[in-house]
Each structure stands twice: as C-alpha cells, then as structure tokens.
Amino acid sequence: MLVKTYGSAIQGIDALVITVEVNIGKGRKFYLVGLPDNAVKESQQRMIAALGNIGYRFPGQRIVINMAPADIKKEGSAYDLPIGIGILAASKQISAGLLDQYIMMGELSLDGGLKPIKGALPIALKAREQGFRGIILPSQNISEAAVVSGLEVYGFEHITDVIQMLDGITNPTPASANLGQLIESEMNQYPFDFEDVKGQENIKRALEIAAAGGHNAIMIGPPGSGKTMLAKRLPSILPPMSLNEALETTKIHSVAGILNGKTGLVTTRPYRSPHHTISDAGLVGGGPYPQPGEISLAQNGVLFLDELPEFKRSVLEVMRQPMEDRVVTISRARITVTYPASFMLIAAMNPCPCGYYNDPNRECVCSPGAVKSYLNKISGPLMDRIDLHVEVTPVPFKDLAETPKGEVSTSIRSRVMAAKKIQESRFADSPAIFSNAQMSSKDVDKYCVLQADGFSLLKTAMERLSLSARAFVRIKKVARTIADLDNSADINAEHLAEAIQLRSLDRESWGS
Numbered sequence: 001m002l003v004k005t006y007g008s009a010i011q012g013i014d015a016l017v018i019t020v021e022v023n024i025g026k027g028r029k030f031y032l033v034g035l036p037d038n039a040v041k042e043s044q045q046r047m048i049a050a051l052g053n054i055g056y057r058f059p060g061q062r063i064v065i066n067m068a069p070a071d072i073k074k075e076g077s078a079y080d081l082p083i084g085i086g087i088l089a090a091s092k093q094i095s096a097g098l099l100d101q102y103i104m105m106g107e108l109s110l111d112g113g114l115k116p117i118k119g120a121l122p123i124a125l126k127a128r129e130q131g132f133r134g135i136i137l138p139s140q141n142i143s144e145a146a147v148v149s150g151l152e153v154y155g156f157e158h159i160t161d162v163i164q165m166l167d168g169i170t171n172p173t174p175a176s177a178n179l180g181q182l183i184e185s186e187m188n189q190y191p192f193d194f195e196d197v198k199g200q201e202n203i204k205r206a207l208e209i210a211a212a213g214g215h216n217a218i219m220i221g222p223p224g225s226g227k228t229m230l231a232k233r234l235p236s237i238l239p240p241m242s243l244n245e246a247l248e249t250t251k252i253h254s255v256a257g258i259l260n261g262k263t264g265l266v267t268t269r270p271y272r273s274p275h276h277t278i279s280d281a282g283l284v285g286g287g288p289y290p291q292p293g294e295i296s297l298a299q300n301g302v303l304f305l306d307e308l309p310e311f312k313r314s315v316l317e318v319m320r321q322p323m324e325d326r327v328v329t330i331s332r333a334r335i336t337v338t339y340p341a342s343f344m345l346i347a348a349m350n351p352c353p354c355g356y357y358n359d360p361n362r363e364c365v366c367s368p369g370a371v372k373s374y375l376n377k378i379s380g381p382l383m384d385r386i387d388l389h390v391e392v393t394p395v396p397f398k399d400l401a402e403t404p405k406g407e408v409s410t411s412i413r414s415r416v417m418a419a420k421k422i423q424e425s426r427f428a429d430s431p432a433i434f435s436n437a438q439m440s441s442k443d444v445d446k447y448c449v450l451q452a453d454g455f456s457l458l459k460t461a462m463e464r465l466s467l468s469a470r471a472f473v474r475i476k477k478v479a480r481t482i483a484d485l486d487n488s489a490d491i492n493a494e495h496l497a498e499a500i501q502l503r504s505l506d507r508e509s510w511g512s
Contacts (some may be wrong), residue, residue, distance in 0.1 A: 001023070001024055001090045001091070001092065001136065001187040001199045002023045002090065003021075003023075003086050003090040003096050003099065004020065004021050004022075004099065004100065005019075005020045005022070005079070005082040005083075005086040005089070005099050005104065006018065006019060006020065006082065006099075006100070006103045006104070006132070007020055007067075007079050007081075007082040007103060007104065007105050007426040008073060008101065008103055008105060008119075008123040008126060008127075009072055009073075009075070010119040010122060010255055011072075011335070011337055012255075012290075012337035012338055012339060013122060013248075013252050013255050013292070013339060013340070014122055014126070014236070015039065015119060015122040015123045015125065016069075016072065016126070016128035016250075016370075017070045017103065017126060017127075017130055018067055018068065018069075018072075018074065018079075018082075019067070019382065020065065020066075020067055020079065020082045020083055020086050020116065021065065021066040021067075021068065022063065022064075022065050022083070022086035022087055022089070023063070023064045023065075023066075024061050024062070024063050024087075024090045024091055024099055025061065025062050025064075026061065026062055027062025028059060028060065028061065028062060029062055030044055030062075030063045031062075031063065031064045031065065031426075032044065032065045032067075032083075033064070033065070033066050033067070033070065034065075034066050034067030034068060034069075034070040034074060035067070035070055035072060035073050035074055036067060036072065036074045036079075036142050037073065037074060037075045037076070038330075038378055039075065039076050039077045040074050040075070040076070040077070040079050042077070042416075043077065043080045043083055043108075043486075044262075046077075046080055046108050046110065047080065047083065047084045047087065047108060047163060049110040049111075050080075050084065050108045050109065050110055050112045050159065051084065051087075051088070053110060053111050054111075054112040054158075054159065054160055056088060056480075057091075057093070057318065057501075058087070059087065059090075059091040059336065060315065061091075063075070063087065064088075065083060065086070065087075067079070068178040073078040073276060073289075073334060073335070074360075075289055076107075076117075076118070076480045077107040077108075077115075078105045078106060078107055078117040078118070079105070080106060080107050080108035081104050081105055081106035081108065081114065081136070081159065081162065082104050082105065082391075084108060085099070085104060085159075085162065085163075085166070086099075086161060088163070090249055090327075094144075094163050094166060094167055094413065095166055095167050095168070098166050098431075099166070100130060101133035101134065102127075102132060102133060102134050102135060102136050102333060103127045103132050103134075103135045103136070103139060103384070103512035104135070104136035104137070104162070105120075105123060105129040105135075105136075105337075105360075105397045106136075106137060106138045106159075106387025107138075108159060109143070109491040110299065110501060112158050112159045112160060113157060113158050113159075114137075114138035114139045114157060114158060114162075115138060115140075115160060116136065116137070116140035116141050117137065117141060118254065118255060118256070118257040119253050119254050119255045120141035120144045120145045120254055120266070121144045121145060121148070121250050121254040121264075121311055122136065122221075122251050122254065122255065123137075123145070123148065124144075124145040124147075124148040124151060125148055125251075127148075127151055128148055128150055128151045130298060132151070133151075133152055134152030134153060134154060134174060135151060135152070135153055135154070136154050136156065136162055136165075136358060137153070137154070137155050137156075138155060138156065138157075139155035139156055139157050140155075141155065141279040142154075142175045142264075142306070143175075143177075143253055143265075144176040144250065144259055144264035144265065145264070145265030146176055147177045147247070147250070147264055147265050149177055150177075152174040153174050153175045154172055154174055154175070155175060159160055160485065164466055177265070177375055179243060179246075179265070179483070182356070185358070189234060189268060190233075190236040190268060190409065191269075192229075192232045192233045192236060193232050193236055193408060193409045194237065194406055194407060194408065194409045194412060195231075195405045195406050195407065195408045195409070196405070196406070197226070197229065197230060197233065197406050197449075198230075198395060198399055198400055198405075198406060199395040199396070199399040199400070200226055200230065200392070200395060201406075202357045202390075202489075203219065203226070203230055203247050203374055203390055203392055204230070204406070204412070205387055206390045206502060207230060207233075207234055207237070207346075207390075208237060208412055208415065208416060208485070209252070209388065209478060209485065209502070210234070210344065210346070210387075210388055211234060211237050211238050211416045212415070212416045212481050212484060212485055213346075213387075213389035213419070213423075213435055213436040213437050213477065213478065213480070213481030213484070214344060214418065214434065214435030214436065214438065215388050215390045215435075215437045215477070215478060215481065216323070216344060216345040216346070216347075216385060216386045216387055216388070217344075217345075217346050217347070217386065217387050217388035217389075217390060218308065218346075218347040218348070218349065218383075218388070218389055218390065218505070219231070219347070219349075219385065219391075219392050220348070220349050220350075220351050220389065220390070220391055220392065220504075220505070221350070221351065221358075221391060221393060221394075222347075222350060222351065222355050222356050222357075222358075222359040222362070222393075222394060223274060223350060223355045224394060225392045225393060225394045225395070226392060226394075226395065227306070227348035227392050228304075228306055228348060230392075231304045231306075231346045231348060232271065232304075233304070233409065234271075234302050234344075235270075235271045235301060235302050236409035236413070237409050237412040237413045237416055237441055238269045238302075238344075238413070238416065239413065239416060239417045239420050240303075241266075241267060241269060241300060242269070243357060245432060246265055246266055246267055247265075248299060248300065248340060249300050249301070250265050250266045250271060252292050252296050252297060252299055252339065252340065253270075255291070255292060256292050256297060257302075258297070269300060269301035269302065270297060270298050270299065270300065270301030270302070271297055271298075271301055271302045271304065272294050272297050272298040272301070272302070272303050272304065272403055273303075273304040273305075273306060274294045274303075274304075274305070276307050276308075276310040278294065278311070278313045278315060279315065280314060280315050280318050280415065281293065281347075282294060283295060283315050283318070283319060284296075284318050284319060284322060284328050284330075284341075285328055285330050285339050286330045287475030290330045290335065290337050292339045293339075295328060295341040295343060296328065296339040296340060296341050298341075298343040299340045299342055299343060300342060300343070301343060301344070302343065302344050302346055303343045303344070303345050303346070304346045304347075304348070305345065305346075305347045305348070306307065306347075306379060307348070307349060307350070308347040308348065308349040309349055309350075309374055309375075309377035309378060316378070316379070316382055317379065317381075317382070317405070319382070320381055320382055321386065322341040323341075323345065323385050324385070325341075326339055326340070326341055326342040327340055327342075327456050328341045329341065331411065333499045337356075339473060345386065347386065349383075350373040351364075351371065351374075351375075351380075352364055352366040352370060352374050353366050353374050354366050357371050358391070358393075359393070360393060361392075361394060370442075375505065382433045383505065384470045387437060387474050387477060387502075388478065388502045388503075389476055389502060389503055389504045389505040389506070390504075390506070391504055415485055415486075418485075418487070419481065419485045420435070422487070423435055423436060423483045423484060426447060430443070436477050436480050436481045436484070437477060437481075439477055439480075441473060444473055444476050444477060444480075447480060448477065448491060449490075449491070450476070450491055450496070451490060451491070451492065451504045452493060453480075453493045454491055454493045454495075454496045457493050457496050457497060458472075458475065458476075458496055458500070459501075461496075461500045462473075465500075465506075467503060467506045468506045470506075471503045471506040474503065475496065475499045475500055475503060476491070476499075477496075478499040478502060479491045479495040479499040482495040482498050483495045483501060
C-alpha cells in the first residue's frame with residue numbers, strides 16, 4: 001500500500017515541502033531514498049524501537065520510502081515523525097484520511113516522545129502558502145509556529161497524541177498567538193538602559209545619531225572607559241521592530257535553533273557580540289551544511305565587535321560586501337543560499353597595544369609607529385564603511401560618585417523615532433533605502449545640499465584636519481541625520497561641525 005505524508009526542508013531561511021512516499025509490499029528489505037543524510041538514514045532504528053515501545057509493530061515487509069524532490073539534500077532527524085506515521089498508515093495500523101492536510105515534523109525518541117526541531121516558523125509559513133490545513137510539531141516548537149495566522153498549529157509531546165488525532169480519537173484545540181499584543185508587551189523589555197550610564201554625554205549623543213541614521217560606529221578608548229557598557233544599551237534606543245521585521249528575524253533565529261521557546265517571536269532588536277576568535281563561517285555563515293552567521297543573527301539589530309583589531313583580518317574582510325548589500329550569499333557545490341544581513345555595526349577598540357594612548361590619567365608606553373600600526377590592522381575599505389569615529393575617555397571618580405542617573409532610553413528612543421519618520425517620508429519612493437546611512441552618492445547630492453557657510457566650514461575642516469576624501473560623503477550623511485534629529489530641513493553649519501567631530505580617525509595626526 002502506498003501512503004504519502006508531508007514534511008519540510010530548510011534552504012536558507014525559507015522552507016520547501018517534502019513529500020514522504022511510503023510503499024509497503026512483498027519482501028523483507030528497507031529502502032530509504034531521496035538524498036537523505038546519515039541522520040535521516042538512522043531513523044529506521046529509532047522507529048523500530050519507538051513503535052515497538054508504544055504497542056505498534058514495524059512491518060517485516062519490503063518498505064520503500066522516497067523523499068521527494070529527490071535532488072534536494074534531506075538533513076537531520078526531524079523527518080522521523082512523517083516517516084513513522086507514513087509506515088503506520090501504509091501498514092494499515094492507523095487511518096490515512098488526514099495525512100494530505102498536514103505537514104508534520106519531529107524527532108522521535110526511543111519511547112515515542114517528540115523532540116524539538118529547527119525552523120518551525122518558516123515551515124509553518126510554507127504550509128500556509130501551500131494551502132495545507134495545519135502543521136503538527138513537537139510541543140516545544142508550538143509557540144513560534146503559532147504566530148502564523150490562518151493555519152492550524154498542533155504541538156504534541158508524544159507520537160501517540162499524533163496518532164489519536166489522526167484516528168479521530170481526540171480533537172485537540174490548535175494553538176494561536178496575538179502578534180500585536182505580543183510585540184507590544186515585549187517591545188521595551190531590554191535588560192540595559194542608558195539611565196545607568198553616568199557621564200559620557202558626548203558618547204551617548206553619538207550613539208543616538210548612529211541609531212537615528214542607521215550609521216555604523218567605532219568607539220576607541222582605553223580599557224574600562226565604558227565602550228562595551230554603552231554598546232549593550234544601543235538596542236534600547238532603536239525603534240521597536242515592525243511585525244515584518246520581527247517575523248524575518250525570528251525565521252533566522254528559528255533556522256539557527258536559538259529561539260528561547262517561550263514567546264516564539266523575537267520582539268526586541270538582536271544584540272550579537274561574537275568573540276574575536278570567531279571564524280569566517282561563524283561570522284558570515286556557512287559550514288558543510290550552511291547555517292546563518294552572526295551578521296545574519298544580528299538582522300534588524302546590532303552586531304558588536306569588541307577589540308576589533310584582534311579579529312583576524314580575513315574574517316573582517318569577508319564582512320565588507322554584506323555590509324553594502326545587506327545580504328550574504330553562501331555557495332557550495334550542491335547548494336547556494338542567501339541570508340539577510342541588515343545590521344548596525346558597532347565596533348570598539350583600544351587606541352594602541354598598551355591601551356592608554358590619549359588617556360588623561362595614564363601614560364602610553366607605545367611608540368607613535370606602534371599606535372599607527374595598531375590602527376592599520378583595520379583595513380581602509382572596512383573603515384570606510386564606518387561613519388562615526390567616537391573617542392571614549394574614562395569617567396572621573398567624581399562623576400561616578402555624584403552624577404545622578406542619566407536620561408532613560410525611552411526618551412532617547414522617542415527622538416530617534418521622530419528622525420526615522422522623517423527619513424521614511426524622504427525615501428518613500430526609494431524602496432531599497434531605509435535610512436540616511438544607505439544613501440548613494442546621487443542621493444547625497446540630492447538630500448544633503450549645503451548652505452554657503454556650511455560648505456565653507458567643511459572645506460576648512462578638510463584642509464586643516466587633513467581629512468581623507470572618503471570622509472567628505474560620510475560627514476554629509478551624518479550631518480543630514482543630525483539635522484533630522486533637530487527637525488531641520490536644511491543642514492546648518494552646527495550640524496556639520498558636530499559631524500566633523502565624529503571623524504577623528506580620518507585625521508592624519510592620529511597616532512603620530
């Protein structure tokens with residue numbers, strides 16, 4: 001007897017429907033075809049034990065299982081459930097009446113329990129797109145799949161629960177989630193707040209500008225000056241995620257298998273901080289079976305690279321193209337996948353090998369050549385993609401002891417959101433541009449027109465501070481964001497002056 005069940009495979013952050021065809025006939029052998037990997041092939045032994053332990057039999061006949069389309073690699077143990085249910089239905093031990101209405105996925109333990117899978121959200125989205133009535137998953141995955149409306153989502157602890165539903169013995173209630181309420185309740189749940197930061201008003205201002213315009217930034221200062229503390233608080237001043245952003249980010253985290261399983265939806269901006277020993281594949285994605293890297297896990301959020309010069313140069317260089325294109329493509333012999341990579345890069349570094357160059361309290365023991373050499377560990381093309389250069393100095397003891405709490409993140413966020421609305425209106429006819437940082441040279445010429453006094457100021461700064469040519473466009477972009485924060489249609493001289501102050505590493509005098 002031939003029976004078909006339906007599962008799913010993940011490619012990139014999207015899912016494909018996999019048809020599991022089970023045919024039982026005369027003979028004694030077991031065949032599993034359709035390009036399965038070793039984890040899928042081992043399902044036979046798990047099913048023999050699991051079905052026997054729940055009172056069913058594994059047929060001692062010729063069983064042929066085809067997983068179509070056969071030219072796509074099937075990976076992992078999550079196909080246990082559709083294969084096991086297909087075998088029971090083909091051997092007439094359970095009803096096959098509802099099998100064409102559901103996608104089902106789940107790993108079987110030897111006692112018949114269902115273990116969680118990766119990629120439940122994209123699988124649920126594909127099931128709805130393909131017109132399936134519902135999806136059957138392990139109970140641990142129910143919260144992330146339930147965010148998909150218009151689809152019956154069932155989560156079970158054991159394969160016997162699935163069998164009873166398919167046989168009509170039970171009629172469970174599908175899970176559901178209120179997305180609007182979920183996002184609203186979680187949107188301000190950040191563990192860190194800018195009110196905890198004492199002093200450092202100029203640094204907080206720089207990060208506010210970065211958040212408002214989507215600018216990448218680098219903080220440079222001695223150890224203990226607060227660079228990491230400030231970076232951790234940046235997500236709390238970014239605008240709340242939209243529903244589309246939340247779903248997109250959740251899909252990536254679901255495929256990577258790092259969702260917490262409680263809410264099922266990533267509702268706050270991600271903050272990723274990989275160690276400087278990370279590999280190329282760990283940062284941008286890849287591996288024998290491609291997985292999203294840190295730049296994709298930071299989608300719609302912040303990627304913080306601490307001790308930037310300590311990262312391997314090759315690792316940093318592979319990040320350059322994704323920073324421009326906001327996607328990363330991983331190519332292998334059999335497959336090519338594309339992951340989103342739209343993130344804000346916030347980097348931090350010591351100014352020199354000893355860490356105390358320009359420190360007002362401690363003397364630097366490095367030679368000028370060593371300082372310049374340390375900065376040169378970061379390539380020019382990568383530094384060219386960083387708009388803001390922020391010098392951080394330690395907070396004096398008096399400020400730590402006496403300064404009251406600072407401005408709360410929600411207050412700063414309100415100004416950032418106001419500036420973002422101005423940019424949304426400005427780029428309404430440019431669907432590929434979401435912030436000032438993404439403007440092309442043509443857009444800069446159109447939207448960053450300078451007044452006579454502003455042009456004179458920028459010309460003087462370029463000459464006296466020996467700013468590089470690449471700083472010219474970056475300064476105009478940042479000045480446009482500062483003007484937006486001031487709700488000013490024009491870029492004034494004071495906006496340019498502040499933007500110029502945020503390009504310190506472009507000065508030829510740095511480190512000399």
